[in-house]
Amino acid sequence: VEPGLPALARLGIVGAGQIARMTYQAALKLGITPRLLAERIDDSAALVASDVVIGHPDSVAGFADTCGVLTFEHERLDVGLLERLEEGGRVIRPGTRTIRAAFDKIHQRRILTNRGFPVPAFAEITGPDDVFDFASVFDWPIVLKRARAADQDAKGVWIVENQAEALRVLNEQNRHRMLAESFVAIASELVVLIVRRPGGHVRVYPVTQVTNVDGVCREIVAPAPVAPATAEAARTLARRIADELDSVGVLAVELFLTAEGLLVNELAARPHNAGHLTIEATPTSQFENHIRAVLDLPLGPTWPSCPAAATVNVISGIESTDPSANLTEALAVEGAHIHLYGKRAGPGRKLGHVTALGSDPDEALAVARRAESALLGRRPW
Amino acid sequence: VEPGLPALARLGIVGAGQIARMTYQAALKLGITPRLLAERIDDSAALVASDVVIGHPDSVAGFADTCGVLTFEHERLDVGLLERLEEGGRVIRPGTRTIRAAFDKIHQRRILTNRGFPVPAFAEITGPDDVFDFASVFDWPIVLKRARAADQDAKGVWIVENQAEALRVLNEQNRHRMLAESFVAIASELVVLIVRRPGGHVRVYPVTQVTNVDGVCREIVAPAPVAPATAEAARTLARRIADELDSVGVLAVELFLTAEGLLVNELAARPHNAGHLTIEATPTSQFENHIRAVLDLPLGPTWPSCPAAATVNVISGIESTDPSANLTEALAVEGAHIHLYGKRAGPGRKLGHVTALGSDPDEALAVARRAESALLGRRPW
Secondary structure (H helix, E strand, C coil): CCCCCHHHCCEEEECCCHHHHHHHHHHHHECCCCEEEECCCCCCCCCCCCCEEECCHHHHHHHHHCCCEEEECCCCCCHHHHHHHHHCCCCECCCHHHHHHHHCHHHHHHHHHHCCCCCCCEEEECCHHHHHHHHHHHCCCEEEEECCCCCCCCCCEEEECCHHHHHHHHHHCCCCCEEEEECCCEEEEEEEEEEECCCCCEEECCCEEEEEECCEEEEEEECCCCCHHHHHHHHHHHHHHHHHHCCCEEEEEEEEEECCEEEEEEEECCCCHHHCCHHHHCCCCHHHHHHHHHCCCCCCCCCCCCCEEEEEEEECCCCCCCHHHHHHHHHCCCCEEEEECCCCCCCCCEEEEEEEEECCHHHHHHHHHHHHHHHCCCCCC | CCCCCHHHCCEEEECCCHHHHHHHHHHHHECCCCEEEECCCCCCCCCCCCCEEECCHHHHHHHHHCCCEEEECCCCCCHHHHHHHHHCCCCECCCHHHHHHHHCHHHHHHHHHHCCCCCCCEEEECCHHHHHHHHHHHCCCEEEEECCCCCCCCCCEEEECCHHHHHHHHHHCCCCCEEEEECCCEEEEEEEEEEECCCCCEEECCCEEEEEECCEEEEEEECCCCCHHHHHHHHHHHHHHHHHHCCCEEEEEEEEEECCEEEEEEEECCCCHHHCCHHHHCCCCHHHHHHHHHCCCCCCCCCCCCCEEEEEEEECCCCCCCHHHHHHHHHCCCCEEEEECCCCCCCCCEEEEEEEEECCHHHHHHHHHHHHHHHCCCCCC
16 A cells, blocks of 8 residues: 555455455545456456456455455355455455354354354364254254355255255265254344445445345345344444444444344345345445545445335346346336346346335335346246 | 447447546446546546547547447537438437537527527627627627637637627637627526436426626526426427427427526537536436446436525636545535546536535535535635
8 A cells, every 4th residue: 555545555355256346336436447357258247347366265365465455255265365465464354353254154143142142053064063063052953054144145054854854965065064053043144234334434324124035135125124122233233344344445244133132134244135225225335335445545424315225136037037038127127226247147147136115115125126026037926 | 329228239438538427327227337528538537438549529420430320528529520420320419410500500590599598689690790690699708609619618609799799709718619609687597407208308407697707607506596487488398499409308498587488508419517417406407317228228207305495516617626635624514425537627617516405405405515515625605
């Protein structure tokens, strides 16, 4: 980093999926042209950016040599390597303390537990015996998770009903570290997005409620339809975690709302799917605030600029419809803000999202769903 | 154009200044990656786009061969050449009828006069005698204009007080066709942005008021502080002109409000500086609606999403301050939406703009001015 002029240092983004694509767009607005480390030339952000290096994430050290500040849109990186880069004087944002907690869900749970944050019961799974032990204490179903995230479109969470199902998942995922957690009766899944600047200045976005289907985020509404005290507790919890990890940039804190209160489900140290609606629904999108934070620039306002907003993800079904071919129908849905990522269709791939604003979350959701149905060539819900 | 799938045809944009840069960003949102014809590799949009052809505007025919739909961000093109391309089956949007009216101000005035639209008195100037004749009828000062636009940062309008000043301008501009017009006492300069789809569906943006200093647009507010009947008359006038020209895409209609009513000053057949505030202040920016229109996709809403908005252009002074170096100070201005174009500073160059929203135009303007001052390292107004 050139002293005193972080905004003029070259910003490198590791990863070139849709999160990087939207972050790139936010950077352009500020006159900044990030350099991207993409895995493939047809990665979502690589299609549109002018300064793209193609390489495996393991080549991050060479990439870092050409950048003043480094940030990340995915978790498929060797944390030890990043720690060595940081020790060598590279500016890694968020820092590797946050990265380790965000990238490794076992480490994450241990840190959160040690610092007194509420989390579901969990255990590392090193083999079938561990599953058996865990289930004998917490009963079926249990939740199995990969400790390290897969790519943005891949599944990483399974709810299993019995030992046979558990073994099938462990078998499929046998190259990966896994954890088990107790299946919690969830009233609601909330995500709090918090953005934090070096030195600790933070801004917190309105709490969102997400609906996951089969482990994949499908719909998001803001504000989350929960009691004001619950929303405030969620924001306070997120803020304490961000401070504890000394995070920089956007930290997404995924929470379970249960009969016993809030539990921390997962952390992501980057712009998050639940925050796509901040593009239209707040004065400063999560992407722009992430850029501002990692370059140590003043953060922008995060308050809601409308009563309610909703996002519906455009997820490819098995028929692999190209949503671009249905733009005519989708853009005819008045008030739908359509975002397409330029990705090739394929089952389960997130191809885009639709955000709508409204006077309440249900009204916004209805508009977004209509446009999403149109994009996928389905009849409206 | 592939039949029935205009959104899947490759969109070519001729020009790579800031208008193209913001249009490019709007296209990305819709999953579209336009190809740009840039004159220089460091043109504002060429810096950030992935698919850029470097060439003189006269090479547009070869460029058009590689695109399904062609649109334009500047007026420095040979209209005859575009007419031949259109006759040869190329999809040129707006069509060359609109382009000829927009690019050639003498032709523009004649068409508008012939169709009964109110314009200031004018005459083509082919030499000093024409100026003398014109001034003997309309009195000094008179306005001299280049018939064809210069680049986005260059001056094309002069108010001259006497024959000597007029001759100096004619001498400087002697390679260019010129027109003279009567100097009109202007209460207000208004711009109406209208977007029109092939077939005639239109949407009209809220009327803006612009403040020009020395022939260069400096500030814009919306809604224009004029009587509702005046705003409605301005919108109706713009709509009639768009229909008359059968325009496609954004048409910017610049109007003078005088004691005798509205006069049409100029037309631009592209997104316009006065419409930059539509990014934050309306549901669909002028850039996205331009993309939608030229690809024959449904237009998005253009109503105001806040009570008032203002834009202040960031124009380089002689000291050529780099606004990126002042981002820390500028982003600290709460509520300022900062857009930088990545251009090298140089006297009179538009390097960016700041938009702010507010409960009235003055409130918004005050915020935008503070951030603009910060970007240029000046003390606030």
